[in-house]
Amino acid sequence: MNDNSRRVYDSVLGLLSDVDNPTPMVQLSRLVPFKHTKVYAKLEWYNPFGAVKDRVAWNMVRDAEDSGRISSSQKLVEPTSGNTGLALAMVSNAKGYALTTPLSNQIPLEKRTVLRLAGVDVVELEDSLCPAPGAPEGAIAKANEIANQPEFEMLNQYANGSNPEAHYRTTGPEVWHQTAGLVTHFVAGLGTCGTINGSGRFLKEQNPDVAIIGVYPPAGHDVPGVRSLEQLSQTEFFTPDEYDGLTEVGNELAFEMCQRINQEESLTAGPSSGMALAGALAAIPDEPGNVAVVIFPDSIFKYSSSVLNNVAGLGAAPPSGTKREQLLDSMIENTRANPDLVMDVDAAHNFWNEEQPLVIDVREPDAHSQRHIPGSINMPLDELPVLAEFLPEKRDAPLLSVCERGNLSLSGVLFLKSLGYQNVRSITGGTEAWDEQGFTIASN
Ligand SMILES: Cc1ncc(COP(=O)(O)O)c(C=O)c1O
Structure with a gap:
């Protein structure tokens, strides 16, 4: 029996968050310049595999099982370097599936190594096939090719309704419950747009006045997990007409804010959390009664390489190679x-x-x-x-x-x-x- 109050679980899957076992929210007290508006960070690295994508991986697998799309010993393929890959690897291990992930050889070594450690068959592609962070076009093409083999199934977070549905079922209700229905602004960085789409839909159903704000980086950015406007055209869940605000945050500001969150708020947040918070501070007015919740998708620990490339004064990257x-x-x-x-x-x-x-x-x-x-x-x-x-x-x-x-x-x-x-x-x-x-x- 899973017991959230004692935090004792039958299996790691019991740790997956929902309204009875939400990821924590922490009020930001130091770097928020507001007098009235309260800003809360929702810490998604408290999910069992370390990121907001745990919700999505679990929900895609569960829905695929329930609909008979996958069954025991299934082979899965998914074009992701990042959090969805690791979460799917762990869910696959727990459920007995085999996972293949095509990805760029420019993805940080940490990520490729951890996926392999988790038992994933990592298919590395040349940099030129896989251009930007968050835009694995070459990887998508390769995954499609593999998925054409009958024994493989691609869950495809960019087009699978179970992605936003995961947030409709869990993230949205958690935020509503954790703020006792007082949330006025919900802010999320845009990757596949599952988070903003599903959570936003749930929150709007509770109170149509909740403002839903999406934050995205500019072209040529180096913020893992999120997409520029151009890159966003590749996900089916980018529905800007349904958002109340759309804010661009530059690469430099995203990393600067990430550093400040770590230093001033003692939260081990990753680069995209910095981006989302900077967007929230730019988009939300300082007014009595405002309660903002900003999704902090994952922690800083897997981003040493991007931090070294984007934050000055942290020393040289550790040498590798001859x-x-x-x-x-x-x-x-x-x-x-x-x-x-x-x-x-x-x-x-x-x-x-x-x-x-x-x-x-x-x-x-x-x-x-x-x-x-x-x-x-x-x-x-x-x-x-x-x-x-x-x-x-x-x-x-x-x-x-x-x-x-x-x-x-x-x-x-x-x-x-x-x-x-x-x-x-x-x-x-x-x-x-x-x-x-x-x-x-x-x-x-
Ligand atoms: C690391 C990471 N993954 C994913 C996302 C985006 O989530 P989604 O794919 O639901 O839009 C973000 C958004 O900030 C992120 O930072």
Whole structure:
């Protein structure tokens, strides 16, 4: 028998949250500038597998079992690096299913390792196939391919109604109950939009005046778990007309707020919690009677790499690899931080218009043919040394090195520099940021 009051359970699945066993809410007292509005953080890392997605994984599996879609010894495939993957791995272990997750080799090593430790068959894909954090298009394509085999089933959190339904059944009722029906504002970061969609629907049914506010990052962001407006078009549950507010929070502010939450509120919140709180503080007025609940999706512990990349002054990332690999890594990181070698997408667009550089796309041909900057030539990074003979003779020729999101292209810049080219740049955010900014794009 599960006993929430003593916190004694028959199985780990008994720990899954619902209105009788809610995740905690903590009032933020130090970094909230309001006199009247009360702001509560709902701490989703108190779910048994560490994140808000535990609710979704469990609900998708349960509904699939109840409807006969899956049964014993089922093989599941899901294109997720993150919290849904780990939660599905754990639910699958508890229920006897096997799980395969296709994902980008750019996903932090911590995550790939933990999934493998949990028994998942991790299928790693090249960076160029899997562009942005939270936008695993290549992984989705691969998962679809695997799901075509009859023994596999893809639960697909981007289109499975059991995702928002999990929040309609649990998160929404918890918030209503925990605030004794006094909640006036509900704020969630947008990933699949299951959280905002399901919780929002429940809360609106209790009180249509509860304001539902979604928070999202800009194109080219580095906040794991959430999606820019462009990326949001890939989830079926993004229904902005039903929200009362939609707020963009920049990458830097998200990480700054994350750091402040950890330091000032002693809450071990992750980057997307910082984003959601910054959005809440921008969107909610300071008025008597306001009670805001902000979803804090998960904790900081799995985000060392993103924190090191986005918060200054925390020291260098721990070295890995051979000395030669470490040297190359640090050359790439120096390039990334060198304003003479990288440009944001607007500056790159001006450079492209004004200096008409030769655009060298260093991705694999598949990725290049799907979408590329018009006029670019495709020279995959691995082949650059042999293709170098086709590069301009003049070493002052303007060159633009491009990839999907501005990582591989840094190696391209280094290589071109090593050949003596003086006017070489890479675009931060790569082709994806270019496309999201609405600049001309081509495909063939
Ligand atoms: C780590 C993480 N996962 C998921 C989500 C989003 O949840 P959903 O997919 O329900 O929109 C967020 C939102 O902030 C998040 O930070």
